[in-house]
Structure formats: structure tokens, C-alpha cells
Amino acid sequence: MNLLRKFIKTSPTDEIASIPVGKFFLARLPQLPKGALECLFNDCVLSMKKTTKPFCYQLSVTKAYQEGESSSQSTGEFEDGDDDEPSGEDTRNSDERLFFLTEDLHVRLMTKNDGSQIISWRDVNGDIGETWQFAIDEEIKYSDVDTFMRALYACLYEQKYGKSSAGVPEKALVAEFAASPSKVRTTDSIDVLQELKSINDGKDKENSDDETYGDASSVPFFIFKDSVAAEGSVVDSFKVQLRVFDPATDLFVLMLANADIKLMQLVGFSLVSSTPKFAFSVPIAQELNPVFNNENLAFIFNYYSLNEKGDGASYSLLFQFHALDDFYRFGHLFQDAMTKSLNAKVKGAAGDIEYLASTVQNMDLGASDDSLPETSDSEDESNDEKINKIIRDQVQSKDGRRSALFVPSDSEDDDSVTTDRERKFLRLRDPNSGLSMGNANDRSYVTRGNNLGVYKYGEESIDFVTTINDLKDINGKKFVPKLSMLHQRDNSLLLRKDAPNDNNIYRMDLSRGEIVESWQADDKGLLESFAPISKFAPLTDEQKLLGVSSNSLFHIDPRLNGSKIVADNSYKAYKTKTMFENMAVTDKGYIAVGLKDGTIRLYERFGKKSTVTLPSIGERYEGLDVTKDGRWLLATCEKSLLLIDTKIGTGQKNSGEIGFKKYFDADKKPVPKRLTLLPEHVSQITFATGLPKIKFTRAVFNTSLTEEETLIVTSAGPYVISWSLKDVIKGTTKQPRYKLLRYDEDVVVDNFSYHSQNDIFSALQNGVVSTKRKDLKVANKSSIMDRR
DSSP, X not given: OOOOBOOOOOOSOOEEEEXXXXXXXXXOOTTSTTOSEEEEEEEEEEEEEEOSSTTOEEEEEEEOOBTTOOOOOOBOSOOOSOTTSOOSSSSOBTTEEEEEOOGGGOOEEEEOTTSOEEEEEEOTTSOTTOXXXXXXXXXXXXXHHHHHHHHHHHHHHHHHHSSOOTTOOHHHHHHHHOOOTTTOSSOSSOOOHHHHHXXXXXXXXXXXXXXXXXXXXXXXXXXXXXXOOOOSEEEEEEXXXXXXXXXXXXXXXXXXXXXXXXXXXXXXXXEEEOSTTSBEEEEOOGGGOOEEETTTTEEEEEEEEEOTTSOEEEEEXXXXXXXXXXXXXXXXXHHHHHHHHHHTTOOOOHHHHHHHHHHHTTSOOSOOGGGSOOOOGXXXXXXXXXXXXXXXXXXXXXXXXXXXXXXXXSOHHHHTSOOHHHHHXXXXXXXXXXXXXXXXXXXXXXXXTTEEEEEEEOSSSEEEEEEEOSOBOTTSOBOOEEEEEEETTTTEEXXXXXXXTOOOEEEEXXXXXXXXXXXXXXXXXXXXXXXXXSTTGGGSSOOOEEEEOSSEEEEEOTTSSSBOBOOSTTOEEOXXXXXXXXXXXXXXXXXXXXXXXXXXXXXSSTTSOOSEEEOOOSOOOSEEEEOTTSSEEEEEOSSOEEEEEOBOOTTSTTTTSBTTTSOOOTTOOOOOEEEOOOHHHXXXXXXXXXXXXXXBOOOEEOOOSSSOOOEEEEEETTEEEEEEHHHHTTOOSSOOOEEEEEOSSOEEEEEEETTEEEEEEEEETTXXXXXXXXXXXXXXXXXXXXXX
């Protein structure tokens, strides 16, 4: 940067201290006509000057010019000095802004997470919430900034008390006038860092005084009420900065510098704002998706409300605490309230309640995921990926959207359209509902109403093959599948019928494309789910299956006459109402069974008692998955994923074993790692898609025949979302980074081939796509808004 400058004429006063390089902004509330943020000087000097009155000082912001530029000589219209205080000139130059220095300006130094610094002060003659902001150039040393601030505190002391600050200890000045991290972590201002970035990225563009930033219409002011009636006892109350996330500008916009927030016990527990015009009440529940950020003393959560059209929508609110003690006191009280709220749903022994409490207390208290190092995609490439390159990059359609519905061809016209058979399949009324990935051969199957689409792995794509139309059961009745699983080297497809009270398993002979058998596999009229007897059993000729009904666990053998349930010592029925629901199995046949109340039981094999029972955390699971060695168990909740380490830790009786084989000490059951989307990303997703809420599909690991799992993948609406397993299990308290990719329509299910760890296969409502892991982008405003 060229530091040779020609300054305009300034007031004839003595300069005490200065910061020679920076940018100057006026920050307004976004609902004002001129917008949220205005850059006044793109290159300027901040200085502190004496006035003609003893112990009175001014802040001066003076526009700087490169050599050869001329200054504007128009009269100023933006002074913010005291009307009674002479400036030394009757008219000032518009290239200088002067501010009478008093404690009422609330001058604050803010250091952001990226190290950049901003000096902010209140616009005493402006509208409510307006502030002036001087963004310090990165060339300025921190020590120089500290020197300036010490001089400023001394001037504030002299102005306030009318006497010299000589002899006053520096600590006393700092204690009285500085905004220390333990008291105030940020200014009462709108963040300007994104604007700084846009200026630095586009130096060829001049910023005019009329340029505005942000969109007031996208800030959801309508979610607040004039007042709320909240009866009950107040657990505690706090003064916080109240901010609401604006998905259009990617900023938490300040609503109130001092909002009154109460944690109240009504029927349950609630967070209540009693501040007039900004009132709300929200029950404490897991759908708040709470995140604590102790570096900024911030608590962020999702707030579900109706939008201006009357539709459900998700918003993100932020409480920023003024004191460290308040932040931690609120955190402990909130966690206690969450535990008690969940305890109302969970009926268990004292040990189960302690487990629930430890799960809630395991909430992330770290910083934003932006501070985490990004895992290199190359590190996630597995050896078998290089050997078994079954699936390669998708064919690129003309509009840039990669889709399995485009078949490679030498004809340019053929590249942009599907085949007649594909179009016919996709025009069927019902959307796609399921995906069964072939692993013994190159065929995969997509269920769509009572039809089945067949796909194959091509050299450069996943290609449509044919449609098996108008599925019928063995009695000739219409058959709509609700669950499918490939079986016996992918020669058969096992199906459940989407019909009430039908608990049979149907076998389709894939060589004929017909349902040829119906297996009676219900136990006392009930069948909840079935699974292979081990993770890789479908690649063999194994015929047996595992099955669960509401109250029993059993093997299924299709070779038996009549009922296919094996009535031997592997059959286990419970007298109490257990409500089994779903399963996941390891390569050795260890079984995790999920119950409808959110409990998980681990079994070495059916017929034995469970070795471990993991108490419910108050949510039922959409599905389970487990790594092939049984070390990591993955449970999918509606708005979060739970990753559970089944390895028994040191200091326990069965140290080194896994929970499928041996039990944990009673007080040392594994606490799940909770994976969620950041509340602001949830708001951006609902803003971009119009979805009222997000809901995860069943999450899976990228299990391979030869390599350890490295990836967790799920989807929500049109987004495929992934976490690096390595990042998640590091043990850091910071939020693990996740990546995502947006499609044009909702994703129904995600899966992997055992032969390719880095190709994610997804059935959309009207398509089948495969995506390279490296094509997913770190979650931010750009990747959330960008369509694939």
C-alpha cells in the first residue's frame, strides 16, 4: 500500500495520537431506507486532538488521498460534534468527521476471530442503533492500537473528571473505560468484515456514499411480538444483546443492545423475552438446536415460527452475554432445564437420568467451525478407490448439473436429454422412494410407486437400464414397496409391502423381474424390520436374515415350511413392551437394535441378553448404522446425528473390548457426539428452500470391503451433507466442519457402494445421481444457496 498521502486542511488543534490507515463506516439498523452499512471513507486516518477547552478532546476521521489526488472542498454535512463546542472553523471540510469525545460515545475496540480490529462508537445524533466504525488496516500493529486506546482512556478520564490523568494507574483507566473480553465481547454494531472483504476483493470499484448493503426485507422482524404472557416461576434473568440472523446478508443483525431474557419454568421450561416489541417465548427442547460459543459469549438457537405468508419457517437467534459469569451461569441452567425437559419424556432409573444429563452437558462449548482446519480430500481417498474405480465422474450436462440420467454419447443432442425409457420412468406419478445399491454386480434398483428402475455402473456414469413395471404380489395384487434389500449375491431383491397389516417379506427374482415368493415372517402379527445376518452377507449365498417385531428378536430362514421364524434358542421374546424398531449389523454379525423410545441395545447375537443398553436421550431414531468392526454406532434423529463410541475405555473392567461383546461400567456408558447443522445454516436452508424445518434422512458410513470408514453422509431436503469421521472423533470441543451440495429437488436416500468410498449415490425425487466426495463444499452462504 502506498503510504505517501496528502492530507486536507484540518482544524488548528494539537494531535495526541493517531491510527494512520483504515476504512470508515456508518452502521445503521437494516430497516432504515439507506440500508445496513455505508462506507464513507475507503482510506482514512483516525486521530485524537485537543480542543481549545481544557480537558476536552475530539476524535477526528480524515479522508486520505494518494499522491496526485485532490481533496473535496465542499462543506461538511456529517459532523457529530457537540453544538456548543467550537471547532476552530465555522465550516469544516466534508473530508473530515469530528466527534466530541465523551464517555457517552461508548468507544469500543473489537478484535474479531480472524485478528482484524475495529474501533466503534455511538452516533449520538443519529437514529437508534447507529454506530460509527473505523476498521483498522491489517498493517497496523496491535501494540500501536493499544497505545492509541490507552491515550483515549486518559482523555476520557480528563473529560469526565476535569483534571489531569497523570499519576492514574493504567489498570484503573482500563477498568473504567475499556470493554474487556469478560464484560463486552463485541460492539453494539453490525459486522463490517464482509464489507471489508468485498472492498479488498474489488479494489477497482469505488465506494460511493450512497452505496448500501443488506436487505431489510430479509430480516424477520415479524417473529417478535409486542408482549407475551408468561406465567410461572423465573429461574433466572439476564441482560443480553439480541441478534437475529439475516440469511440474505449472512449476518447476525443487532436488534437490541440490552434485551431482558428470562429462563422460566412454566409447564416445562422456556426462554422468554419480556422486552416490549421484541417479545417471544420458546420451549426448551432439542429442536432448538442449541450451540454455545464461549469465545464470543454467545448462545445461538433455532426459533420456529410462521413467516409473513403464514407458512412454517426456521429462524436463528443469538444471545450475546455481557459478562463471562452470566454466560456460564446461563449455560449450566439451560443444560439443567434441557435435561429435565427430556426427563419428562424418558422414564428410567437414576443411572439413566445421569446418562441423559451427561449427554446434554456434552453440548459443544467451542468456537465456530470456521476456525477448524479443513481435512484434505486427498486424505480421504482410499486404496480401494484407486483399484476399484467402478464409478467415475458423472457426465456433465449442458447446464452444468451432473446427473445419472444423462447417458454418454457421441451425439451432442443425446447428451442433453434422457432416453425415452428414462423419460417414461420419470414421468410416473409417484416419486422415487428407495435405493438398493448392488455390490455383487453392477446393478442398482430404485423404487418408484409400484415400479422399479434399474441402473448400472457405466464407465463414466450411472446409467439407466430398464423399468420393471406394475409390480404385483404372488396373488396378482398391486405391490408398492416400502423397504428393499438385495440378497444372495444380488440375485434377489427382498421387499416389504406398503400396506397395513401386511408383515410378509416378498422375494423378487431379479433374473425374471417378478415377485416369486412371500415369506411369513411376522411374530404374533408383527414385523418391524429385517436385516442381513452380517454386513457383507448379501455378497454371499447366505439365506438367513435377522428380524425384529415389537417385542421379540429372531432369525428368519426362508427354507422353513410355514412361518419362516426360527424357533430355537436364538429366538428372544420380552414380556414387557419393548417396542423394537430398527437394526444395524457389523461384519461379524453383532447387532444394534433401536427402540421407539430412543433406547439402543447392543447384542453379540440373538438369543442372548443384550450386553449394553444405552438409555434414551428423548428422541426416536430414523435409522441406525454401524462401522463394520462395530467400533462406531451412528443414530439418526430428526435434526441431529449421534455418533457413539462402543469401545470400552481404560480404567474399566472390560477395557479394550467393544460394547457388543462386553458391558461398560455402570457409570461409564459412552456419551454420544452430537452432529448438527449450525442454527444459522438451518435458517439459510429454510430461507433458500421454503422448507419449514429440516429433517435428516438415515445417515450412513462409507463402508468398504477393504478400508476403514472415513465419512458420514446424510441428506436434508435437497442437500447432501457429509462429515469427516476423522474430524468428528478427534475429541475437540469445537463444532466439526461439514460439507454439502444442493440439488434441484429433495434427496430421498443416500448410499455407497462397497467398492467406492468416495462416490455418494443419491436417489432424488425424480432422478438418481452420484457425487464425488470432493465436489461437496464447506457449508456457508454460497454453498447453501448454490444449486447443483
